[in-house]
Amino acid sequence: MIEALRQAGFLAVEAEGDTIHARLWAASVDFTSTPEGDHWHLALQWPVRANDAQRAQWNAAHPDAAMDIHNGETRLSMRVPPGDVQALHLWTALAEQAVADLIRWRRAQRQPGEGY
Template identity: 60%
Template structure:
């Protein structure tokens, strides 16, 4: 499968929704078939503000961010098996997770744990 060949791990097909990880201890993302493409999505348990979503869109116009099921989500549509696009997805997904972690840390009250 193209996701495994591109270096993703934990790839499993769950009735048309493919689950995979960026690497073994990383966050899970999903891939859904849409015609000849995959719609890739990753979520993080923080709620980005509208300003943060706009800033993200400026920097990543091909990877829209929204709020889905009360979490911040980034999606990207890529051609199935396009290894270059899958590597770009990995970089975008990592950037999204890193940004969400920074946003969550900025929300913490003084003295709040990790």
């Protein structure tokens, strides 16, 4: 899976036990890839709490990449077959869209004077 992540263009690909850490782009947060049966579970957490309606709308529009709350933060998850570079490219597109939405949602939650 490490080689597939690198071939798909992910950065900072490193293994820590059974968990592989990687980044969508250089300045992004890590996402994880962990073995789960005959698939790999990809997960990206973002420090914002998307509300029920936002998560429901996301999940309805993107059934391959579920959004939930995990440890108080919004998490995007997707299961992919090992070494499936095409599925990893789909993950890239969905994760980047999710990050854009999460940033927009966080900005909408800010109180006056809180900053950008």
